[in-house]
Amino acid sequence: GLPTRVRIHEVGARDGLQNEKTTVPTEVKAEFVRRLAAAGLGTIEATSFVHPKWVPQLADAEQLFPLVAELPVELPVLVPNERGLERALALGARRVAVFASATESFAKANLNRTVDEALAMFEPVVARARAEGGHVRGYLSMCFGDPWEGAVPVDQVVRVCKALMDMGCDELSLGDTIGVATPGHVRELLVSLGAQGIPAEVLGVHFHDTYGQALANTLAALRQGVTTVDASAGGLGGCPYAKSATGNLATEDLVWMLHGLGIDTGVDLGRLVATSVWMADRLGRPSPSRTVRALSHQ
Ligand code: HMG
Numbered sequence: 001g002l003p004t005r006v007r008i009h010e011v012g013a014r015d016g017l018q019n020e021k022t023t024v025p026t027e028v029k030a031e032f033v034r035r036l037a038a039a040g041l042g043t044i045e046a047t048s049f050v051h052p053k054w055v056p057q058l059a060d061a062e063q064l065f066p067l068v069a070e071l072p073v074e075l076p077v078l079v080p081n082e083r084g085l086e087r088a089l090a091l092g093a094r095r096v097a098v099f100a101s102a103t104e105s106f107a108k109a110n111l112n113r114t115v116d117e118a119l120a121m122f123e124p125v126v127a128r129a130r131a132e133g134g135h136v137r138g139y140l141s142m143c144f145g146d147p148w149e150g151a152v153p154v155d156q157v158v159r160v161c162k163a164l165m166d167m168g169c170d171e172l173s174l175g176d177t178i179g180v181a182t183p184g185h186v187r188e189l190l191v192s193l194g195a196q197g198i199p200a201e202v203l204g205v206h207f208h209d210t211y212g213q214a215l216a217n218t219l220a221a222l223r224q225g226v227t228t229v230d231a232s233a234g235g236l237g238g239c240p241y242a243k244s245a246t247g248n249l250a251t252e253d254l255v256w257m258l259h260g261l262g263i264d265t266g267v268d269l270g271r272l273v274a275t276s277v278w279m280a281d282r283l284g285r286p287s288p289s290r291t292v293r294a295l296s297h298q
C-alpha cells in the first residue's frame with residue numbers, strides 16, 4: 001500500500017542554489033525560504049556550513065540563517081565537519097546533516113577524503129550535535145551509480161548506511177546524485193536495507209531527475225514504506241562536484257503526483273508554483289519542472 005501522508009524535505013535553497021552559476025543575493029534566498037514556508041513546506045534545508053571556497057554560492061550562510069531562523073518550520077543545514085557544526089550551533093541551528101559517499105571517487109571529489117576518512121570526520125559531528133539536543137540526517141550520495149565508477153553495488157551502499165546509523169544518525173537520505181536509478185534498483189536497495197535492520201521509517205529518498213526517472217523511483221520507494229521524499233522547488237539543483245548531476249525531482253511534480261494519489265503533503269501547489277516562477281525570474285531562466293510550466297503557462 002501507499003502512505004496517507006508524505007513529508008517533503010525541500011532542498012531547493014541548498015541543493016538548488018549551490019549549483020547556480022550566479023550567486024543569488026542573500027535577501028533573495030531568504031525571501032525564497034519564506035515563500036516556501038508560506039506554501040506549506042515544513043522542512044526547508046536552508047544552506048550549508050561548508051568551506052566557502054568549495055561552495056561559494058552558499059558562503060553567506062552566517063548572514064542567511066538568522067534571516068529565516070524564526071520561521072515556524074524545520075531548517076536543516078549541511079555540516080561536513082566540526083568546524084561546520086560550530087558555525088551552525090553558534091547561530092542556533094539544531095537540525096544538521098552530514099553527507100557521506102558510497103563511492104571513493106565522490107568522497108574524494110566532494111570531501112577530499114576516502115569514504116572511511118569522511119565517516120571518521122562525521123563521527124564527532126554526529127555525537128556533538130546529538131549531545132546538544134539536535135537531530136542529524138545522514139546523506140549518502142551515489143547510492144545507485146557514480147559518474148566515475150559506474151553502477152554501485154548494493155552491498156557497498158548498505159555498509160555505509162549501517163556506519164551512519166551506528167554513529168547515531170536519526171535518519172538517512174539515499175541520494176541518486178546523478179539521476180541514473182530506475183525503480184527496480186530502488187526497490188532492491190530498500191529491501192536490502194530492511195533485511196539489514198534499516199527500516200523505511202528512517203529513510204528518505206533523494207532523486208535527481210537527470211534521466212526523467214525521479215517520480216517513478218519515488219513511487220517505488222513509497223511502495224516500500226518510505227514516507228520522506230526530498231525535492232527542490234522548480235527542479236533547481238545539482239552538485240558542483242558530481243559530473244552530470246542535474247536538478248532534483250521538482251517539488252511541484254512530486255506534489256502533483258502525491259495529491260493525485262490522495263496523499264497529504266500540507267503543500268499549497270498554487271503558492272509553490274508562484275514561488276518557483278518568482279525564483280525563475282530572479283535566476284533569469286524558466287523552471288525545468290513540467291508541472292510549473294503547465295500550471296503557470298510559462
Ligand atoms: P579540506 O580542504 O580537506 O579542508 O576540505 P581541511 O579540513 O583540510 O581544512 C582546510 C581549511 O578549511 C582550514 O582552514 C579549515 O578551518 C577550513 P585553515 O586552518 O587552513 O585556515 N574549513 C572550514 N571553513 C569553514 N567552514 C568549514 C570548514 N571546514 C574546514 N566547514 C571540506 C574538506 C569538507 C571542508 C570540503 O571538502 C568541503 O567543504 N566540502 C563541501 C562540498 C559540498 O558542500 N558539496 C555539496 C553538498 S553534497 C551534495 O550536494 C549531495 C547531496 O545533495 C545528496 C546527493 O545528491 O547525493 C547532499
Ligand code: MG
Pocket residue numbers: 015175177206208238239248
Ligand atoms: Mg543532491
